[in-house]
Amino acid sequence: MEITTLCYIEKDNKYLMLHRIKKKNDINEGKWIAPGGHCENGESPDDCVQREVLEETGLRLKSAKFRGIVTFYSKAIRDEREGLYTEEEKDPWSKDVTDYMCLFTSDDFEGELADCDEGTLEWVPKNRLSELNLWKGDLIFLDLISSPEQPFFSLKLTYEGDVLTEAILDGVKISL
Incomplete structure (x- = not known):
């Protein structure tokens, strides 16, 4: 079980998105996601999102919500990705996995964009996000964060491979 962060950084009605095309054996390969990553030992989600955004984008968050x-x-x-990974590499599809992602937004940052070794960064207009190769569940939480008045939420997304099979928002199953 992992704890990760993701931060939708906003500027001029656009989000900074990362097209994951450079990292080998990446469960997000080919997808567009926001900057973020895994919490390290001793880090809070706030610490993690600050570090990951800086590492992946060169931007320093002054605040994040x-x-x-x-x-x-x-x-x-099982067996669908047989032979794609060596023993040293973790096959992300070989067992059931539960991860928790802390979702942040920010429009308060400084610095200049840097190259990212995991993919290509691009400012994407919010109204064009659905045209990107996103995880289907991302569209659900992107809709939730589109309103600044949206209260804090808990969303459970169940995937079988890359297919979203169930979504539960604040304990209530929602239609896909």
Whole structure:
């Protein structure tokens, strides 16, 4: 079980998105996601989001708003990715996995964009996000964070491989 962060950084009605095309054996390969990553030992989600955004973008968050927690439950698709990974590499599809992602937004940052070793960064207009290759569950929480008045939420997303099979918002199943 991992704790991760993700931060939608906003400027001029656009979000900074990362097209994950450079990292090998990446569960997000080819997808567009916001900057973020795994919490390290001793880090709070706030510490993690600050560090990950700086590492991936070169931007320093002056403030970030914790908008919700997303539980990812990934059901294994056994044998489908046989032979793609060495023993030293973790096959992200070989077992059931539950991860918790702390979702942040920010429009208060400084610095200049830097190259990212995990993909290509691009400012994408909010109204064009649905045209990108996103995880289907991302569209759900992007809709939730589109309103500054949206209260803190808990969202559980169940995937079988890369297929979203269930979404539960604040304890209530929602239609996909």
